[in-house]
Amino acid sequence: MLTGKVIVVGVTGGIAAYKAVELVSRLRKQQAEVQVIMSRGATNFVTPLTFREISGNPVVVDMWDEPKSWNVEHIALALRADGFVIAPATANLIGKLANGLADDSLSTTLMATTAPVLLAPAMNSNMYQNPIVQQNIAKLTALGYRFLQPDCGMLACGVEGPGRLPEPERIVDAVIELLCPQLPLAGKKILVTAGGTREAIDPVRYIGNRSSGKMGYALAAAAASFGAEVVLVSGPVALDDPAGVRVIRVESAQEMMAAVLEEFPGSDITIKAAAVADYRPQTAAQHKIKKQAEQLTLVLEKNPDILAELGQRKQAGQLLIGFAAETQELLTHARGKLERKRLDMIVANDVSLPGAGFNSDTNIVKLLYANGHQEDLPQMDKQSLAIELLKRIIKLAEK
Ligand code: CTP
Numbered sequence: 001m002l003t004g005k006v007i008v009v010g011v012t013g014g015i016a017a018y019k020a021v022e023l024v025s026r027l028r029k030q031q032a033e034v035q036v037i038m039s040r041g042a043t044n045f046v047t048p049l050t051f052r053e054i055s056g057n058p059v060v061v062d063m064w065d066e067p068k069s070w071n072v073e074h075i076a077l078a079l080r081a082d083g084f085v086i087a088p089a090t091a092n093l094i095g096k097l098a099n100g101l102a103d104d105s106l107s108t109t110l111m112a113t114t115a116p117v118l119l120a121p122a123m124n125s126n127m128y129q130n131p132i133v134q135q136n137i138a139k140l141t142a143l144g145y146r147f148l149q150p151d152c153g154m155l156a157c158g159v160e161g162p163g164r165l166p167e168p169e170r171i172v173d174a175v176i177e178l179l180c181p182q183l184p185l186a187g188k189k190i191l192v193t194a195g196g197t198r199e200a201i202d203p204v205r206y207i208g209n210r211s212s213g214k215m216g217y218a219l220a221a222a223a224a225s226f227g228a229e230v231v232l233v234s235g236p237v238a239l240d241d242p243a244g245v246r247v248i249r250v251e252s253a254q255e256m257m258a259a260v261l262e263e264f265p266g267s268d269i270t271i272k273a274a275a276v277a278d279y280r281p282q283t284a285a286q287h288k289i290k291k292q293a294e295q296l297t298l299v300l301e302k303n304p305d306i307l308a309e310l311g312q313r314k315q316a317g318q319l320l321i322g323f324a325a326e327t328q329e330l331l332t333h334a335r336g337k338l339e340r341k342r343l344d345m346i347v348a349n350d351v352s353l354p355g356a357g358f359n360s361d362t363n364i365v366k367l368l369y370a371n372g373h374q375e376d377l378p379q380m381d382k383q384s385l386a387i388e389l390l391k392r393i394i395k396l397a398e399k
Helices: 016-027 048-056 074-080 091-098 106-113 125-129 131-142 168-179 214-225 253-266 305-315 328-338 382-398
Strands: 005-011 034-040 083-089 117-121 153-154 162-163 188-193 199-202 205-207 229-234 245-249 270-271 278-279 301-302 319-326 345-350 365-369 374-376
Touching: 005 016, 005 048, 005 106, 016 034, 016 048, 016 083, 016 168, 034 048, 034 106, 074 106, 083 091, 083 106, 083 168, 091 106, 091 117, 091 131, 117 131, 117 168, 117 245, 125 131, 125 162, 188 214, 188 253, 199 278, 205 278, 214 229, 214 245, 214 319, 214 382, 229 253, 253 270, 253 305, 270 305, 270 382, 305 319, 319 328, 319 382, 328 345, 328 365, 345 382, 365 382
Parallel strands: 005 034, 005 083, 083 117, 188 229, 188 270, 229 245, 270 319, 319 345
Antiparallel strands: 153 162, 199 205, 278 301, 345 365, 365 374
16 A cells, blocks of 8 residues: 555664564555664664665664765755654654754754644653653654554563554554555544633633643544544633634633534534533623632622523434533433433543542543443543544545
């Protein structure tokens, strides 16, 4: 499937660098032209000679080396490449890319390319789970870079956890998906909501919640990569707009309702991942409320249930997916919401579990379908979960 494609394999300095040798060999068996760029650190694990023999091409390491031929000079590679795969990708390379640093051949070439880039991180579990690394991954994902989730297991450093480079076969599959993308959602319009809402108390205060928006943003990005036209109605979040997605920013539940109702009629699939405030202050004070009495009572009134309203308006052929965040009796509450709001599927998560729900980078969910079927998914990062959810939604859409 990769016949004639120019694939640049970037190898950085991790113990898993040896697996990149098999990766290069497998890519060549798929008839790809493979060019290898190594970081200086990677050469401590595998010699450039090995990659030269396996790839059949000169290997680029040092930016200041005299190029072997002008055509393989690193900027030329940035232009010629159909795609990049970085395996293993160290925390250092990910950090440099996320911050626009270009201080060696690999990072310079990556900065200069417009080709799709797949990164396969491999490192110690604590490093991988470090919020700095996770933030860098989230930032790059929002910018359109693809990541392959590392495997869990015993790492070279003796620690058990996520951080192992996936087997080369899986990386090749991901490269094929990157370069020969399936666009199962081409021609479909998908409406996604994300983040929490803010309900004004006065000009400086609001009632909010802990939603980060990460799940909804990951879903919007994944739907766009599957070829859909995506509209994302987002509450205030600290995330960059996903590439190729139209973003409508709102604050309150009422603003979200107005935007969603406007976009809903032409949407084939609507996914409501937002954490909408159920209540809002009855009146938002015009001026800042001053500190006076010992107690202050806020009277709250009910917000509209956007999803329930969509359930009422849903036409044949429109799919409606909701989320249920619960801290107890997960399945009973989620099934109740699925039925009450006339949904096709609900993504239920117990937000009291570690590694699930609000503000976490991972999620653990159970899927409940309108036909009574239930499916439990393992803990996974929100990008991977978004893809798994969309695969199931695509199946529902085909029925
Ligand atoms: N939802 C909505 N509008 C609201 C409240 C919720 O559209 N005013 C949507 C959410 O986006 C989510 C689903 O309904 O997809 C379930 O939200 P959740 O907060 O779990 O449930 P509620 O219906 O608010 O019920 P409760 O607060 O009793 O758990």
